[in-house]
Amino acid sequence: MKALLSWREGDDGLPPRQRILAMAVLMSGSLMAVLNINLINIALPTMARDLGVPSSVSVWIINVYQLMAAAAILTFAALGYRIGRYRLYIAGMAVFTLSSIGCALAPSLPVLVGFRVIQGLGAAAMMSIGPSLYRVIFPSRLLGQAMGLTAMTVSIGVAGGPALGGAILAVADWPWLFWINLPMGAFALCLAVRALPFEQGRRFPFDVLGAVLSAVALGSFVIMVDGFSRGPAAGQTLALLSLSLAAAVAFVVRQRRVAHPLLPLTIFTEPRFSAAALTSLLAFIAQSMAFISLPFLFQNVQGYTPLASALLFTPWPLGTMLGAPLGGRLADRCSPPLIAACGMGVLIVGMMLLALLDGEAAVFDILWRSGVCGIGFGFYQAPNNRELMGSLPRERSGSAAGVMASVRTFGQSLGAALVALVLSGIMFAEPADAMPVGLALWGGALAGAMACGLCVLRTLHYRRTQAVFD
Structure with missing residues (x-):
């Protein structure tokens, strides 16, 4: 924290004290957005019972939030240029906070789902705009540390959410899961008005058709993966996949032809940016394959309860909390791709160790192997995000943030689809067999190995570039 307050001659970004206040705003927004998935996950059975709906229907309380957040990411990233990131981030935080009141007071599932749609839009605004503000708030020499603290904040939400x-459900009813957003959101809003850097929007036409196409492409893909993971229906899966691919192709064609595109495709001509985005995609595929497959091992094979299964994951986000700040600090001093490659190597080792678990594994064996994965992922994530955000000019940081969030969503969804493909018709036929989960974990390790190899290639390119400048 002392380093983030430091100042040097020629530093860009905000003054040190305002820098910390702005960082507190962005960390609060990230924490609220992540907590609202992990808090609600554990409460779904209680909410289904109180609202009088089947458990299979109650999952839309989670799904619709994630769907809206995924579908609107690129739209809000582009709107940040149009109306100004200051206004849009504060508006997103206000919508998120106020919609929590509607969620808490909802008398029925349809009303609750409706307010969760609005809440997901608020979360999308914060997630798509927040990362780009780091380029304005912090000087380039501290960008890695800022990214590390952000990754740590997300991990706190993942680890502490369940x-x-x-704890809340032990002493209060489920609406309090939403009421707790009010004090945090109100405090963050007051701080945001004062601390976030103000900027004017730019007067140019907004690509409405591009926004619709991006939402259809991302949204239909997320719906397809969710349905596929719950029991694939060939007709529905093919229809949604076709819709997603058609919308994606139309989106690319549209972006090439329109004067003011939603997502300028020229940013992908920067090799560092494209390589970092592809690495992020592979890394989130690997992480998602572990997160989706391990519960089957813990519950179907080893016989743990859902709550105990969730607790067995805790070392992963705790490890990320430890690894991310250190990785971000090192990335500000050394080659970010090299640090990311080291972290990805540790993650691969951890996933291989998890793949070797059997039905008789001791709790301690599960915990320490999960912790290794978390440390590796945290050590990788902050340097890679630093490279992704820092490789483009500052005026393109909004587009970079939108791509970073979209790649994360797409990677997580693709990882879930691959796990469903591996487990479909196997796990449920042999509920005491650990082999299918092992295959999924080995597949995740393979995706991690591809990401690690890409990081190594980026490291060689980074050294050649530095040698040219020297």
Whole structure:
């Protein structure tokens, strides 16, 4: 934290004290957005019972939030240029906070789902705009540390969400899972008005058709993966996949022809940016394959309860909390691709160790191997995000943030689809067999190995570039 307050001659970004206040705003926004998935996950059975709906229907309380957040990411990233990131981030945080009131007071599932749609849009605004503001808030020499703190904040939400949700449900009803957003959101809003850097929007036409196409492409893909993971229906899966691909192709064609594109495709001509985005895609495929497949091992094979299964994951986000700040600090001093490659190597080792678990594995064996994965992922994530955000000019940071969020969503969804493909018709036929989960974990390790190899190639390119400048 002392380093983030430091100042040097020629530094860009905000003054040190305002820098910390702005960082507190962005960390609060990230924490609220992540907590609202992990808090609600553990409460779904209680909410289904109180609202009088089947458990299979109650999952839309989670799904619709994630769907809206995924579908609107690129739209809000582009709107940040149009109306100004200051206004859009504050508006997103206000919408998110106020819609929490509607969620808490909802008398029925349809009303609750409706307010979750609005809440997901608020979360999308914060997630798509927040990362780009780091380029304005912090000087380039501290960007890695800022990214590390952000990754740590997300990990706190992942690790603490189930425990906090369980604690709230132990003393209060489920609406309090939404009421707790009010004090945090109100405080962050007051701080945001004062601390976030103000900027004017730019007067140019907004690509409405591009926004619709991006939402259809991302949204239909997320719906397809969710349905596929719950029991694939060939006709529906093919229809949604076709819709997603058609919308994606139309989106690319549109972006090439329109004068003011939603996503300038020229940013992908920067090799560092494209390589970092592809690395991020592979890394989130690997992480998602572990997150989706391990519960089957813990519950179907080893016999743990859903709550105990969630607790067995805790070392992963805790490890990320430890690894991300250190990786970000090193990335500000050394080659970011090299640090990312080291972290990805540790993640691969951790996933291989998890793949070797069997039905008789001791709790300690599960915990320490999961912790290795978390440390590796955190050590990788902050340097890679630093490279992704820092490789483009500052005026393109909004587009970079939109791509970063979209790649994360697409990678997580693709990883879930691959796990469903591996487990479909196998796990449920042999519920005591650990082999299918092992195959999924080995597949995740393979995706991680591809990401690690890409990081190594980027490291060689980074050294050649530095040698040219020297």
